[in-house]
Amino acid sequence: MRKRVFEMETHTTFLGGRIDQVRFGWESYGTLNAARDNAVLILHPLLLHGHAAGKYDIADKRVGFWDSIIGPGKVIDTDKYFVISADCLCNPYARSPEVVTTGPASIDPRTGAPYGPTFPLITFHDLVDVQMALLDSLGIGTLHAAMGLSMGGYNCLELATSYPDRIRKIIPIACAPASDAWLIAWTNAWSSLLSLDPNWRGGAYPPNEPPDRGMAAVMKLITMIGWDWNYTNDLARGEDSPAKPLGRAWADAARDPARSMDARYLIEANLEAGWERRVTRMDANNFNYLTRALRSYKVGRQRPVSESLEAIQAEVMLIHFAEADHMFSEGNTDRLIKRMLEAGVRLRILERSDSMGHSDMKAVETAQTAQAIKDFIET
16 A cells, blocks of 8 residues: 555635645545446544555554455445545644645745745635545546545535535534534634744744644643543543553552652543654644634535535435534534434434544444444445
């Protein structure tokens, strides 16, 4: 497997800005058929990138984020479907060798220096537009399906409302028709933490002095809202470690956090160690721009939400996490369901009551959910 690079000479953003020499990475699994109608698009959430399945190298320890459901004979069967996954514009992992993305961390061809805060503001409309340009380059007129969680779910809805004749099925997971006051407030808090890092400099920081301490603080806050602590108080799944009990467990069994300022509870140690490693691959400006797009998100283009949903021609399988999802205020998903039904959308609903929270990528792996996804895609 290899990461390929898609390039556009220029892109005019939805808000009227101009981005020259647009590049983003993409990868695929399976084979595009002669009719070019078996493509499935995988859309990643905010804190991941376009590596959805497999390994780049046999020695890699980690596989793509949905490797368990993408591949020969799996839920999304690559013996039948041509699966595409791409890095979004302004992907937060701009400092990772696995990611290709145009954003504030990129070099402005007009100046030879990083764009920084001069990069044009983007919206979810732009994320979808450049994805469609990639599909155009591959000769794919209509997608068989698209699937994504959180930000990827927003992307699914935007695709189905902006290009309704180019998608047959969508599976949006843990998303809403618009960012409400609760989510806007949270993303504002994330940006505020960045501004407290002395290296931030209004986003005009040099590449060798990134505001990584601010990014680490932001990531801790996102983790706090992204997981359901009714579950993680009892059990947590670490990125590189087996499940560990949390609650009030000490990080060091010999050191009581109540008796030393340097001692930590296990949950503190997990938060700090996990994100201190990952932020070295992230760019704060890219993250800030992408969360700004998330903050302003409303499905459709200058149309009321209800009118935008009426444009959907695709079948929809909406997966939501019931009480475990703390990223959205209570009732936001219910409003989406109600509006979709009123708009006449062909809708299936799958409610997961055992999710670990909004950020639970593994929620699709249980037998019931995996079979439901497979049945939806193949019928």
